[in-house]
Amino acid sequence: MSALTPGFRGGRRTVSDRVPPGQYLTEGFPVLSAGPTPVVDTGEWSFTVVNEVGERVSWDWAAFSRLPHESPTVDIHCVTRWSKLDTTWRGVSVDTLLAEVATAADFAVVHSVDGYTANVPLQDLTDGQAWVVTGYEGAPLAAEHGGPARFLVPHLYFWKSAKWVSGITLHDEDQPGFWERAGYHDYGDPWLEQRYQSGW
Amino acid sequence: MDHFVDGNALAGSLRQVFRPDITTAEARCAGCGAVRPVADFRVYTAAPGAVARCAACGQVTLQLVQSPGALWLGMSGLSYLRFPPPGR
Numbered sequence: 001m002s003a004l005t006p007g008f009r010g011g012r013r014t015v016s017d018r019v020p021p022g023q024y025l026t027e028g029f030p031v032l033s034a035g036p037t038p039v040v041d042t043g044e045w046s047f048t049v050v051n052e053v054g055e056r057v058s059w060d061w062a063a064f065s066r067l068p069h070e071s072p073t074v075d076i077h078c079v080t081r082w083s084k085l086d087t088t089w090r091g092v093s094v095d096t097l098l099a100e101v102a103t104a105a106d107f108a109v110v111h112s113v114d115g116y117t118a119n120v121p122l123q124d125l126t127d128g129q130a131w132v133v134t135g136y137e138g139a140p141l142a143a144e145h146g147g148p149a150r151f152l153v154p155h156l157y158f159w160k161s162a163k164w165v166s167g168i169t170l171h172d173e174d175q176p177g178f179w180e181r182a183g184y185h186d187y188g189d190p191w192l193e194q195r196y197q198s199g200w
Numbered sequence: 201m202d203h204f205v206d207g208n209a210l211a212g213s214l215r216q217v218f219r220p221d222i223t224t225a226e227a228r229c230a231g232c233g234a235v236r237p238v239a240d241f242r243v244y245t246a247a248p249g250a251v252a253r254c255a256a257c258g259q260v261t262l263q264l265v266q267s268p269g270a271l272w273l274g275m276s277g278l279s280y281l282r283f284p285p286p287g288r
């Protein structure tokens with residue numbers, strides 16, 4: 001219960017402090033999917049950011065691979081109640097991608113190749129809070145976990161971390177995504193247990 | 201003249217629609233137009249909710265989300281459900 005978290009220096013944050021309310025820890029990595037796993041060839045893949053006036057910037061796989069990469073180690077929390085600590089990813093910070101785009105938008109929608117979407121306020125994607133990742137625990141990201149590239153925004157429930165990502169669109173107005181249109185919370189803070197739309 | 205009644209007037213008709221077994225109803229996919237029985241949907245349940253997809257094109261037809269307080273039925277991928285007459 002009060003074992004010190006390995007590698008957490010100078011703090012008294014215990015493992016139980018790192019598990020949000022209503023969650024349990026898992027050592028495995030459950031695969032959740034709302035459809036068949038798409039086959040995405042890196043030769044065909046690209047990532048596109050479109051701002052609120054329709055200007056776009058795209059990276060193909062080679063160009064994306066040349067961007068500066070980071071290796072964040074983060075805890076992840078799925079709305080189906082499992083949490084997983086100290087997961088290590090490799091990818092590009094969303095700050096790096098957004099640096100190429102002029103925007104005054106307040107909202108973003110993350111898009112997947114299979115039509116899945118998730119909405120996130122833009123301020124939750126900047127300042128080192130979100131990545132587009134292509135590696136997991138030292139290996140290329142497996143297709144079942146969203147490879148070749150998925151989103152990673154670990155401070156929100158994991159449905160916001162869309163698999164098989166193809167891009168981000170930026171908007172002046174909030175636009176609910178795939179699960180947010182069907183009862184799930186618009187924001188999804190695991191520490192506040194924002195699972196479902198308010199009051200339900 | 202702008203005459204209307206409240207939604208309770210639909211109760212009789214809707215009782216024929218939202219009855220215990222809708223899997224025999226035929227559904228038209230809003231994506232590709234295929235008309236198939238609901239029972240033919242491909243349903244994915246390893247997800248935050250159940251997701252039904254058209255067997256012909258793969259587009260999402262229904263989403264079902266159960267929270268402690270409510271059951272949501274998202275139907276944005278469906279253009280209609282067609283029910284056989286009662287007793288058939």
Ligand SMILES: [Zn+2]
Nearest residue numbers: 229232254257
């Ligand atoms: Zn279809």
